Amino acid sequence: MGTQAAISARGVTKSFGRLQVLDNLDLDIPSGVTYCLLGPNGSGKTTFIRAIVRLLRLDGGEMKVLGRPVSEVNEIYSQIGYMTQHKALYPDLTVQENMEFYAGLYGLAKQKRVERIEELLRMVDLLEHRGRLAGALSGGMYQRLSLACTLIHEPELLLLDEPTVGVDPRLRQTFWDYFDRLAGEGKTVLITTHIMDEAEKCQRVGYMRAGRMAAQGSPEEILRLAGLKPVLRLWLAEPEKDAALLRAEGYEIDIDDGVVQVRLESHALIKEILAAVSPLDMRLAEPRLEEAFLRLSEAA
Amino acid sequence: MSLSFGRTGVVALRVIRQLKRDRRTIGLIVFAPIVLMILFGYALSGDMSGVALGLVDGGGHAALRAHLESIKDFNILYLGSESDAEKLISEGRLDGAVLLSPGLVQVLLDASSLQISGAIAGAVQVGTSREQASLVAASPREGTEKEIPIITRYIFGYDLEMMDTVGPAILGLVVFFFTFINAAIAFIRERSQGTLEKFMVSPLSRVEMISGYVLGFSLFTLLQSATTLFVVTFGFGVPLRGSALTALAVVLLLGAGALVLGSFFSNFARSEFQVVQFIPLIITPQIVLCGIWWPLQSVPEFIRPFSYILPLTYAAHALRAVMLKGAGIGDILYPDLLALGIFFLIFFAAATLMLRREVG
Ligand SMILES: Nc1ncnc2c1ncn2[C@@H]1O[C@H](COP(=O)(O)OP(=O)(O)O)[C@@H](O)[C@H]1O
Ligand SMILES: [Mg+2]
Numbered sequence: 336m337g338t339q340a341a342i343s344a345r346g347v348t349k350s351f352g353r354l355q356v357l358d359n360l361d362l363d364i365p366s367g368v369t370y371c372l373l374g375p376n377g378s379g380k381t382t383f384i385r386a387i388v389r390l391l392r393l394d395g396g397e398m399k400v401l402g403r404p405v406s407e408v409n410e411i412y413s414q415i416g417y418m419t420q421h422k423a424l425y426p427d428l429t430v431q432e433n434m435e436f437y438a439g440l441y442g443l444a445k446q447k448r449v450e451r452i453e454e455l456l457r458m459v460d461l462l463e464h465r466g467r468l469a470g471a472l473s474g475g476m477y478q479r480l481s482l483a484c485t486l487i488h489e490p491e492l493l494l495l496d497e498p499t500v501g502v503d504p505r506l507r508q509t510f511w512d513y514f515d516r517l518a519g520e521g522k523t524v525l526i527t528t529h530i531m532d533e534a535e536k537c538q539r540v541g542y543m544r545a546g547r548m549a550a551q552g553s554p555e556e557i558l559r560l561a562g563l564k565p566v567l568r569l570w571l572a573e574p575e576k577d578a579a580l581l582r583a584e585g586y587e588i589d590i591d592d593g594v595v596q597v598r599l600e601s602h603a604l605i606k607e608i609l610a611a612v613s614p615l616d617m618r619l620a621e622p623r624l625e626e627a628f629l630r631l632s633e634a635a
Numbered sequence: 636m637s638l639s640f641g642r643t644g645v646v647a648l649r650v651i652r653q654l655k656r657d658r659r660t661i662g663l664i665v666f667a668p669i670v671l672m673i674l675f676g677y678a679l680s681g682d683m684s685g686v687a688l689g690l691v692d693g694g695g696h697a698a699l700r701a702h703l704e705s706i707k708d709f710n711i712l713y714l715g716s717e718s719d720a721e722k723l724i725s726e727g728r729l730d731g732a733v734l735l736s737p738g739l740v741q742v743l744l745d746a747s748s749l750q751i752s753g754a755i756a757g758a759v760q761v762g763t764s765r766e767q768a769s770l771v772a773a774s775p776r777e778g779t780e781k782e783i784p785i786i787t788r789y790i791f792g793y794d795l796e797m798m799d800t801v802g803p804a805i806l807g808l809v810v811f812f813f814t815f816i817n818a819a820i821a822f823i824r825e826r827s828q829g830t831l832e833k834f835m836v837s838p839l840s841r842v843e844m845i846s847g848y849v850l851g852f853s854l855f856t857l858l859q860s861a862t863t864l865f866v867v868t869f870g871f872g873v874p875l876r877g878s879a880l881t882a883l884a885v886v887l888l889l890g891a892g893a894l895v896l897g898s899f900f901s902n903f904a905r906s907e908f909q910v911v912q913f914i915p916l917i918i919t920p921q922i923v924l925c926g927i928w929w930p931l932q933s934v935p936e937f938i939r940p941f942s943y944i945l946p947l948t949y950a951a952h953a954l955r956a957v958m959l960k961g962a963g964i965g966d967i968l969y970p971d972l973l974a975l976g977i978f979f980l981i982f983f984a985a986a987t988l989m990l991r992r993e994v995g
Contacts, residue, residue: 388836390835412837412838413838419829422829423828423832432649432652439641440646440837442641
């Protein structure tokens with residue numbers, strides 16, 4: 336794929352009756368990255384993903400998927416892994432049987448099938464549950480199995496609609512490590528979520544609001560765009576004096592209840608600040624993406 | 636996208652695994668034919684006791700007609716034509732028929748049950764002499780000169796019990812019912828589970844998906860019809876004069892038709908429970924109009940065309956021919972197998988088209 340965009344959308348629109356769900360949306364997802372599409376419930380994330388795989392037809396705009404116009408996307412379905420919000424599984428089949436079914440659909444050869452199923456069940460930590468009926472699994476396990484089924488055919492482009500809902504934090508980290516590895520291999524991973532924390536783990540983030548992209552970029556870029564900076568909080572013996580000193584050196588300073596707060600342009604400045612003053616205690620507060628998005632969407 | 640037998644087989648295998656795990660379904664396969672045989676075979680046979688006599692009324696002979704109608708043991712079926720009467724006698728559905736036309740009375744009798752034939756012939760004799768007597772009373776001179784001619788003809792039918800008539804139809808009915816309901820439920824689940832959406836975004840084509848279902852369900856149809864055939868023939872003594880394989884072929888084609896019909900209708904139900912509401916709409920008319928419990932010839936004419944678009948009508952007819960008369964494949968190709976084939980193809984196409992990928 337190289338540098339070509341995995342997905343590019345230009346002026347994409349879609350409405351259901353009078354409800355405008357995608358409103359002149361522009362979005363570029365380079366290949367080989369993990370991309371997080373973030374947005375509150377009802378903002379149109381699922382609609383966008385369904386438009387990518389042509390489960391619904393756009394009203395207007397242009398979209399390319401893996402270099403092809405979206406109207407031809409059915410010819411590259413074998414390169415796409417799509418995990419729906421419904422977690423498409425057969426509850427009356429076992430974990431193993433569900434995996435075998437999807438492996439068969441994508442025509443995996445016997446040997447390959449056995450290996451992939453083994454590998455993926457290990458990744459989602461379901462190896463010892465392979466004989467259980469999917470319907471008897473807990474919500475989180477069901478979710479994990481659905482993810483494993485989506486990955487079975489090693490797709491170039493992964494579209495995961497809220498894949499981590501109900502998955503515990505430890506396993507969530509395993510997922511993210513796996514996604515990073517896939518991106519490292521040149522695969523593209525698009526994930527939707529309405530949880531901010533998730534987004535910080537992605538290489539790129541897009542924030543969607545009311546069918547538009549309110550902001551997109553790397554998490555750092557988004558923070559910068561919103562004008563948010565890390566804040567160093569310093570507990571000093573003589574706060575007033577030291578604050579004046581730092582101000583004189585050109586730092587942005589606030590004093591809050593005797594604690595001096597320095598807004599940092601970059602983390603490298605911490606060293607210089609510590610050369611100028613000697614705090615009794617200190618703490619670094621990273622800006623939250625949540626705050627950044629809130630600002631950006633207010634500005635928009 | 637080219638058709639892949641591999642993918643079709645994958646779907647079929649999955650369907651079989653699911654059906655195998657469904658206890659209710661397995662129970663249904665065994666018990667449904669037994670219950671239906673008892674229900675339809677015994678319950679209806681009470682109604683049908685006595686002599687089944689066809690009457691084709693071409694005018695005249697009011698007294699004879701009144702006499703025949705007054706006999707308690709005669710169940711009279713009013714028919715449109717002589718050929719209807721002949722057909723029903725030869726199928727063993729009627730014991731005889733009386734064809735009335737001005738100046739002539741024809742009696743068709745089933746040669747295989749002489750006792751009943753005798754009763755019918757006797758009743759016609761009594762009826763005509765009464766008619767004669769009333770004619771004499773009305774105009775003494777003419778009446779005595781003209782005797783009413785009676786022509787009697789024998790047709791080779793056979794002596795059937797209600798069980799025998801019903802048995803072949805039950806075989807068709809259980810397969811149709813089971814497959815239709817299960818297929819409709821399966822497709823509704825595909826939708827609600829989100830698996831259908833996932834298929835749409837995979838190399839599996841719609842034709843492969845439906846074909847996979849047909850294949851998977853066919854195995855169960857075979858199992859079910861073999862069981863039903865066993866219950867009906869050994870348990871209830873219904874004859875199997877033709878080949879069991881021919882009967883199974885008919886049932887397979889019927890089952891395939893029921894499957895695609897179920898898939899098609901699943902588009903009009905929102906939940907598994909709503910499938911139940913299809914029973915009065917889809918299943919009951921077929922039971923009523925398939926020509927088994929009462930002959931098609933006795934169905935009012937304006938409804939009769941419906942009988943001829945329902946697959947169970949053809950399946951029941953073919954199965955009866957195979958089981959009771961020993962018909963081979965060649966004998967039932969037209970119209971029965973042809974009609975079942977056309978029905979399957981139409982709804983295969985309809986079911987496939989309804990699995991649309993794009994929405995909105
Ligand atoms: N098929 C549809 N018909 C009508 N409205 C729809 C349909 N799909 C989605 N919507 C509406 O579009 C909006 C966006 O939905 P969705 O894309 O699912 O949001 P998200 O995934 O971000 O929560 C919602 O208001 C939803 O009700
Ligand atoms: Mg959604």
